[in-house]
Amino acid sequence: MRTNNRRTIRLLAVLALCTVGAGAAAGCGNAEADNGDAEARSTEPALQLGARARQVADAWDGSKAAEAWHEGYYPMEAVVQLPENGLRSEADRRAYEAGNFDLRGKLPSAPHKSGRVMWKSGSPLTTPLMEAEKAYKTLDRDSSPGPRLTVTGARLGEMTVVTTRGPATVPAWLFTLEGYASPLKRAAVSPSKLPAPPIKPLRQEAVPTDVLAPLGGLTEVAEDSRSITVVATHGSCDDGPTVEVLEASGSVVLSASVAGSKDGNCSGEMRGEKVSVKLDRPVGKRMVLDAFTGRPVPYSEWPRTSQSWS
Known part of the structure; x- marks a missing residue:
């Protein structure tokens, strides 16, 4: 999940996120200047999460993929x-x-x-x-x-x-x-084919899970549509998953990460955990998107890992 070389992984993560697009430029110019300062590092994931989530929201907004999505059966x-x-x-x-x-x-x-x-x-x-x-x-x-x-x-x-x-x-x-x-x-009918996303996913091997991780699926939307529950993954050497939300006019973008990652010899086993996210306004017909994959978050019958569409 992680290695002892924290500085190298952090630097790779920043560089990977900076190359996603111009929208991630904020905070990327001095990636090589990471001197290991704990306070500076603590703000880095939040800056990158916000940049990536905004990229995903902007890419889907008004796209042909979004139009096809709203006409489909999911x-x-x-x-x-x-x-x-x-x-x-x-x-x-x-x-x-x-x-x-x-x-x-x-x-x-x-x-x-x-x-x-x-x-x-x-x-x-x-x-x-x-x-x-x-x-x-x-x-x-x-x-x-x-x-x-x-x-x-x-x-x-x-x-x-x-x-x-x-x-x-x-x-x-x-x-x-x-x-x-x-x-x-x-x-007796299958879900519609997912339209080609207008933004590429991140490379999982280049981004540590304490910066950004893919979601395991969406399990529930509250009756009032003001909160959603998703499955987020974490490993054996951390304090569990966290999920941040960016609400846009046409989408709700979720950014999952792992809190309290520790260096050391950790098993590669990933565990799923339900996380509820509160929204400022009902999700309505807005798309629920995964910041890591750049795709809509599929419904999942947790604890079964099968997803209704992908």
Whole structure:
């Protein structure tokens, strides 16, 4: 994660961030003058974080990528909804989390090739319809010993999914589970393809995590939209992750870093931790962007590492 040569890594980090673009010029001119002064070093990460976050916000503002983003379908919650009242036992919950399913019978074919994603406002989106068998395979991910859930059939219906454009009604496969009166629902459409970002990501090997680190995903947007919860990573020789926010008119840019990094022999294992970030105003339809990657932060079903889109 880090080495004992603090000065070298700090200098590489500053140089890497300075070459991202002209917007990072502030505070970069005297990178070689780092004399190891602790107070000067303590302000360096904050200066660089702000410069990079502003670059990301400016790059997306008014871009073709932002226009395509606002027209797409990007779920911000799980695309699987459990039967009403949830799963009935701990064994069933373990089976679901592990992806242990059995199929008894034959699944139907999709009645047509495409489906429509509908919002209360704005144009609907026509997108390819996922076959029931493919949707089932996203559930049945494992074949390990242990409890299992049995699917006895499926029919095409609908479900409501929270997206970056607000709640949407989407086609869904309604799977009948043995022993349950209501179905397990799985969205029958895939997220839109992410547009090419208008700014390049930073090189992870050139930037230490106490300056800037990539986020692991977004797990929750508060009901009032005034705070968001993300997964930030940290290692074995630090005090945990921190996340700073830059709010712009069209985006919310999050800058993650690691606090209290220590020199020494540290394992390379990275750990995820949820961090809640308060906003000055509701996130609304603004994009939530990662300052490190320069990309929208995907929804993640933490502690599972799978992301709904990327």
